[in-house]
Amino acid sequence: MTLIEDLRAAIGDAAVITDPAQFAPMLTDNRRRWHGQAACCALPASTDEVSRLMAVCTKHKALVFTQGGNTGNAAAATPVVADADVGRTVLVNTARMNRIEAIDRVNATAVVQSGVILKNLQDAAAEEGLLFPVSLAAEGTCTVGGTLSTNAGGVHVLRYGSMRAQCLGLEVVLPDGRVLSMLRSLRKDNTGYDLKHLFIGAEGTLGIITRAALAFAALPAARTVFVAAVDSLQAAEKLFETLSKNFSARLSAFELMHAATIAKVREQLPDIPVGFELNHPWYVLAEIRYDTTEESEATRPQIENLLAALFESDTVADAVIGQSETQNEALWRVRESIPSAHKKAGGNVKHDISVPRSSLVAFITECTAELGKRFSWIAPSIFGHFGDGNLHYNMGVKPGLDPRLCFTHEEAIHAVVYAYVQRFRGSVAAEHGVGRIKTGWLRVMRSPEEYEAMRSVKTLFDPENRLNPGVLFDS
Numbered sequence: 512m513t514l515i516e517d518l519r520a521a522i523g524d525a526a527v528i529t530d531p532a533q534f535a536p537m538l539t540d541n542r543r544r545w546h547g548q549a550a551c552c553a554l555p556a557s558t559d560e561v562s563r564l565m566a567v568c569t570k571h572k573a574l575v576f577t578q579g580g581n582t583g584n585a586a587a588a589t590p591v592v593a594d595a596d597v598g599r600t601v602l603v604n605t606a607r608m609n610r611i612e613a614i615d616r617v618n619a620t621a622v623v624q625s626g627v628i629l630k631n632l633q634d635a636a637a638e639e640g641l642l643f644p645v646s647l648a649a650e651g652t653c654t655v656g657g658t659l660s661t662n663a664g665g666v667h668v669l670r671y672g673s674m675r676a677q678c679l680g681l682e683v684v685l686p687d688g689r690v691l692s693m694l695r696s697l698r699k700d701n702t703g704y705d706l707k708h709l710f711i712g713a714e715g716t717l718g719i720i721t722r723a724a725l726a727f728a729a730l731p732a733a734r735t736v737f738v739a740a741v742d743s744l745q746a747a748e749k750l751f752e753t754l755s756k757n758f759s760a761r762l763s764a765f766e767l768m769h770a771a772t773i774a775k776v777r778e779q780l781p782d783i784p785v786g787f788e789l790n791h792p793w794y795v796l797a798e799i800r801y802d803t804t805e806e807s808e809a810t811r812p813q814i815e816n817l818l819a820a821l822f823e824s825d826t827v828a829d830a831v832i833g834q835s836e837t838q839n840e841a842l843w844r845v846r847e848s849i850p851s852a853h854k855k856a857g858g859n860v861k862h863d864i865s866v867p868r869s870s871l872v873a874f875i876t877e878c879t880a881e882l883g884k885r886f887s888w889i890a891p892s893i894f895g896h897f898g899d900g901n902l903h904y905n906m907g908v909k910p911g912l913d914p915r916l917c918f919t920h921e922e923a924i925h926a927v928v929y930a931y932v933q934r935f936r937g938s939v940a941a942e943h944g945v946g947r948i949k950t951g952w953l954r955v956m957r958s959p960e961e962y963e964a965m966r967s968v969k970t971l972f973d974p975e976n977r978l979n980p981g982v983l984f985d986s
């Protein structure tokens with residue numbers, strides 16, 4: 512039997528699509544820069560089906576690419592293969608593995624299939640009076656499996672941590688079809704190696720995550736959201752220190768936005784109201800969460816007084832505080848629309864970097880000055896999770912120039928930025944992963960010993976390099 516016939520026998524005719532026109536959107540990455548090819552798209556609905564599918568793929572030595580919502584920013588879910596390999600390439604999409612199987616309210620945990628959309632999980636938690644705290648602009652499309660495989664962060668890492676911190680247990684199907692069950696909902700468990708962590712952030716290179724046990728947090732009773740304008744990065748840093756000192760873990764988000772990024776939202780997405788003037792170089796969106804309404808009522812005046820004092824000391828130049836949930840959401844919408852506004856404007860050269868928080872100001876100042884010296888046309892569009900030391904440090908072109916200009920210098924821009932990242936002992940892939948776009952940089956950023964240890968892990972689980980080949984490792 513052929514690969515396709517065997518797959519159909521294993522998971523059903525309707526779950527194996529061979530007409531590329533029917534799965535064309537799945538063959539292109541989210542940024543539309545990578546285009547893949549595959550003999551078919553397989554849509555399994557259960558762990559058992561994934562297991563049978565993987566056994567078939569082993570028999571036929573097929574290459575297997577796993578895809579969730581296809582919102583990843585590192586082209587890691589795109590089946591880029593040589594023409595000679597298309598006939599043995601299978602794209603596995605988890606869209607049908609979308610069941611929230613169980614919620615344990617007392618344990619504050621859920622067991623879900625990996626194709627569950629993040630927003631659906633958040634809504635299910637809220638219905639139980641609980642919170643699934645990982646939140647990002649792609650949450651209406653990205654999946655539990657994809658966010659675990661990229662160890663996605665989002666906007667509330669400051670308080671709750673990234674996906675890794677929410678994951679208590681995993682079930683994974685290995686390349687040969689064996690099911691590795693680590694699906695425990697325990698908050699404490701020191702029984703030997705904690706293997707699930709190898710699969711979190713592995714970008715689909717070691718196995719297919721089929722189910723996860725995830726922890727919920729307490730649903731906040733209220734929040735204060737505000738946007739503060741600052742005239743310097745030093746002022747942003749001081750604002751962060753002041754808020755951290757005064758509100759500690761209640762500070763759940765501290766997002767930095769270059770004025771140019773908000774201007775792009777205004778220009779490209781006129782339906783998104785920007786409820787403040789753009790007279791300053793930097794803006795910060797901060798959120799403080801409360802466990803009770805009493806705490807909220809007591810703390811809110813404290814925030815207003817603090818911002819007034821920071822205004823008096825010239826730390827904060829202006830501020831707008833959300834007066835209702837509608838206004839809070841409107842402020843967040845501006846921040847969350849930045850990636851789509853840039854995409855609509857033609858894109859820019861992207862970096863998802865992190866450095867120690869104490870080095871952020873020096874990194875931005877020195878690296879941006881160096882780029883300005885080398886490329887007279889460059890225009891920075893910087894935003895991101897300042898509180899986590901993680902920036903989307905993106906470089907576009909000055910107004911009126913063709914946005915494609917920046918892509919003709921992409922490698923040279925990367926080289927400058929990543930040299931500064933190295934100098935500040937940072938990371939070239941803070942939350943989006945290495946994918947197939949930074950494989951060379953993984954080798955540069957890790958010591959030979961660490962890189963070889965990673966390769967050994969890959970060989971242990973996927974000795975034939977059939978799972979997401981070209982992702983993480985270039986060969």
Ligand SMILES: Cc1cc2nc3c(=O)[nH]c(=O)nc-3n(C[C@H](O)[C@H](O)[C@H](O)COP(=O)(O)OP(=O)(O)OC[C@H]3O[C@@H](n4cnc5c(N)ncnc54)[C@H](O)[C@@H]3O)c2cc1C
Nearest residue numbers: 579580581582583587654656657660663664665714715720
């Ligand atoms: C507008 C926008 C905003 C974003 N904001 C953030 C942000 O704030 N923080 C952040 O961290 N990221 C952000 N992202 C990127 C983020 O990485 C993805 O949204 C998400 O984590 C990927 O989930 P997905 O289901 O779309 O996975 P895909 O894109 O389909 O896949 C991503 C990776 O996971 C693997 N994978 C998927 N499912 C499985 C599975 N079941 N088993 C094994 N491997 C699997 C794939 O092979 C691939 O390597 C943003 C993306 C967009 C478009």
